[in-house]
Every structure is written in C-alpha cells, then in structure tokens.
Amino acid sequence: MDxxxxxxxxxxxxxxxxxxxxxxxxxxxxxxxxxxxxDEAGDFFFVQLSDTHWGFTGPKVNPEAxxxxxxxxxxxxxxxxxxxxxxxxxxxxxxxxDEGERRRRLAKFKEIASGLKVRDVRFMPGEHxxxxxAAKAYLEFFDRTHYTFDHKGxxxxxxxxxxxxxxxxxxxxxxxxxxxxxxxxxxxPIVVLAHRPLFGLYPQWDWDTKDGExxxxxxxxxxxxxxxxxxxxxxxHFKTEHIPHHAAKSLMFPLPAPGSVPQxxxxxxxxxxxxxxxxxxxxxxxxxxxxxxxxxxxxxxxx
Amino acid sequence: MSTSVKTKWVALALCAAAVAVAAAxxxxxxxxxxxxxxxxxxxxxxxxxxxxxxxxIKKGEAVVFELHTADRKHxxxxxxxxxxxxxxxxxxxxxxxxxxxxxxxxxxxxxxCGSGHExxxxxxVVE
Numbered sequence: 001m002d003x004x005x006x007x008x009x010x011x012x013x014x015x016x017x018x019x020x021x022x023x024x025x026x027x028x029x030x031x032x033x034x035x036x037x038x039d040e041a042g043d044f045f046f047v048q049l050s051d052t053h054w055g056f057t058g059p060k061v062n063p064e065a066x067x068x069x070x071x072x073x074x075x076x077x078x079x080x081x082x083x084x085x086x087x088x089x090x091x092x093x094x095x096x097x098d099e100g101e102r103r104r105r106l107a108k109f110k111e112i113a114s115g116l117k118v119r120d121v122r123f124m125p126g127e128h129x130x131x132x133x134a135a136k137a138y139l140e141f142f143d144r145t146h147y148t149f150d151h152k153g154x155x156x157x158x159x160x161x162x163x164x165x166x167x168x169x170x171x172x173x174x175x176x177x178x179x180x181x182x183x184x185x186x187x188x189p190i191v192v193l194a195h196r197p198l199f200g201l202y203p204q205w206d207w208d209t210k211d212g213e214x215x216x217x218x219x220x221x222x223x224x225x226x227x228x229x230x231x232x233x234x235x236x237h238f239k240t241e242h243i244p245h246h247a248a249k250s251l252m253f254p255l256p257a258p259g260s261v262p263q264x265x266x267x268x269x270x271x272x273x274x275x276x277x278x279x280x281x282x283x284x285x286x287x288x289x290x291x292x293x294x295x296x297x298x299x300x301x302x303x
Numbered sequence: 304m305s306t307s308v309k310t311k312w313v314a315l316a317l318c319a320a321a322v323a324v325a326a327a328x329x330x331x332x333x334x335x336x337x338x339x340x341x342x343x344x345x346x347x348x349x350x351x352x353x354x355x356x357x358x359x360i361k362k363g364e365a366v367v368f369e370l371h372t373a374d375r376k377h378x379x380x381x382x383x384x385x386x387x388x389x390x391x392x393x394x395x396x397x398x399x400x401x402x403x404x405x406x407x408x409x410x411x412x413x414x415x416c417g418s419g420h421e422x423x424x425x426x427x428v429v430e
Contacts, residue, residue, distance in 0.1 A: 097350075097417045131415035165415045166378070204382040206413060264421060 042152050044084040045284040047076055050230030051250035053128065054112070055105035056094035061253045061266040064274065068301055069112050072251050072280055075303035077117045083282060084151060086118050089230040089248060090126030090162060090195030099137065106141045122149075126195040126231065127162040135163040146173060148180055154285065155184060158193040161209040167196055168210035178218050187223050194229040197247065199240050202258035207232055216240050226294055232258070234277065235298055246296060249279040275301040337367040341399070348390050348412065349373035351419025359428045362405050368398040378414035381427065387413060402429040
C-alpha cells in the first residue's frame, strides 16, 4: 500500500459497500510492545485466493476452467489499491495420478499467478497438490509448506495440514507451532492460514484436520486469533470459543453446504449465472487506537 | 473480537456418542483372529472403490472387517461411529465392530489417495 495514503483515502479507495462480514482483533494498541511486533503497524489489506484447482476439466462444472484463475488475477490487478500481499490457501492444482502432469500443472499455475502485479505472493499446498507425494513435487516449485511472517504488527502462521494424507498437522509441526507461539505475547494479533478447517466441520467429507484440536488448544490462550482457510469451496464462518474461522470460495467450482446432500460433488455450472458460487476475498485490516478490525469482503471471480 | 459481527455463526453438533465406539473398534494390523461368534466380512480396497461397497449387518451383531488393499495405502472410516483404520499394502487389517443402531451408514477412504478419492466409499446397512 502506498504509505502516503492516509486512512480516510485508504478506506475510500477500497470502498466499504458489499462488505459482508467483519471481525475484530482487540488489543492491537498494545501490539507494538509485544515480542516480535517490531514492524510498523498501519492499515493494510490482503487478498485470499483459494482452491484454484488448475488442471481440472469438466464442462458441466466449469466450462471456463482455463480462464477462471486468469480472470481472478486480472480482477486483483484491477483493484484501485493493490493489496499488501496475496495468499493462495491451497489446492493450487487439481490432483492427478500422473507425477509428470502434476509438475506441469504446478508450473502452469505458478506462471499464471506470476501475472499478479503484487510481488508479495504467498503460497500454501492443498491435498490435491501435496497429499500423494508428501509435497515432493510442490516443494520443487515452492520453498515451504508451512511458515510464519509478520506484517504491520500482525503475526501470520501458515500451517500445512495436507502433506500428510491423513489430513493432519503431525507432532513435529505441532511442536513447531508451539515454539512459535511461545515467543508471542498473549495479546498479539495472530492470523492463521490453513487449507483444511482446523475444526471438525464435517469429517464425513474430509472437512476437518485430524489433530486440529491440538492446534486450536495451542491457539486458545491467545486473545486475538483469526483463521482463514479454503478446502470447502464456499464462504463459511464458525467459531471455536473466541477464535473465528473463515472459509473462502473456490476459483474452480463451488461445493454444497456441509452434509446438505448425500454425496459431495461440485455444484454444476449455471449458464445464467457464470461463475456463481466462486470468487475470492479481500481482507482489510483497519487499525484504530484501541483495536484492529478485520473486515472481509467477498468478491466474484471478476471482482 | 468486535461486537459488530454481522454474520450468524453456524453451529455444528458433533456426535459424541460415536467416540465411545471408536476406542473399542480401532483396527490393528494382523490383529487377533476372529472369535467363533464374530462374522468375518472381507473388504478389498483399491483405487477408487471398496469391494463389496454395500454391507448388511444386524444391529448388535459382532463383525470383523478384514481389510486389505490391492494397490496403495488406503483408509477405512465409518464417520458416524468414528471407526477407522489405515489399510497398508501387504497387510490384513482387522476392525471389530458391533453396530448399536439401525440405519444406512457411509464408509469411505479417508486417506487422500488420488483422482478418484472422493468417490471411494460404500454403505453399511444395519437392520
């Protein structure tokens, strides 16, 4: 974000119409005094894109499969104010049993994503990218499956709950998460990025993380935690105690509401409503003297 | 958390009762052979199907699922009862189960196993 833009201009440029959800992180005013919160605080926004499933084919589900990701990239590039960063929360590619084809899909996805004007782009694997080979191919294109970074006082933690085909974080990563959290003040604003839901949304459809409760237990002592994830191909909001979890739409096909049909399957394309149920979101972090609010705005594929 | 939340949270109830069944039903590779009063049901897993994919059991009947895979490692999960096991190649995995209620219950592979994983499921009919 242009540091010369003041808050009033920032909010005007972003536009507040259409915001469908707002969540806040209180106590941000103290963040500067927290361990690890040394970077400069300030208003910012980021974009979450998810479940692009590059390589999927199915004309009845998405006859625009070749164009959907490109349309979304163009829409993000057309934003009046460019986000501070973009994060892809997994299932970058659609799975294939052919290891060579998996690499071709990852390469093509990366090429299209490189068309984003924003240079700070973060990637995470989904089970379609990483579960069949424990992220071997994924790591040939992207450097890490889980990591942390700090941005303007907010601590971001990207976790990997897909490289293990059970859909688990595993003990080693849980130890890594604990060690990271141990260095943070309890009031530190934290945003967790995941592919699968950390809570048991609907295990019948693999919409859970086998040891996600352990991660949530580690996060619960922290007052200001928000989770953004993908995997379920629809907007969804849930709370585990004080921690909100926000699922994002897909950029390839929507899925039905959890348990609403006997068999999980993509919702067919509606020619009268192209790209219905698909999209991406921007997340505005508005910094006030006593708190930080995260405001989520859902966008269609074309913005 | 701001008080200006505009979206209602969707609460999901988890089936706590199923957890109790899981502890007594977890499969073990090369586990003890079936007792005389247990019915053995052999299930083969392969990309991307179970055979058989429909199983009929009477409520209260003690069964042992003998699972093996014809190709790669798969999972076996009865979500409504939290009964699950890994099914690795070269092993016979025995899962003991006594259904406590009637109905139609899905079982599925819960180890992401490839392009047809989503369709790798079956039904247990408890009468």
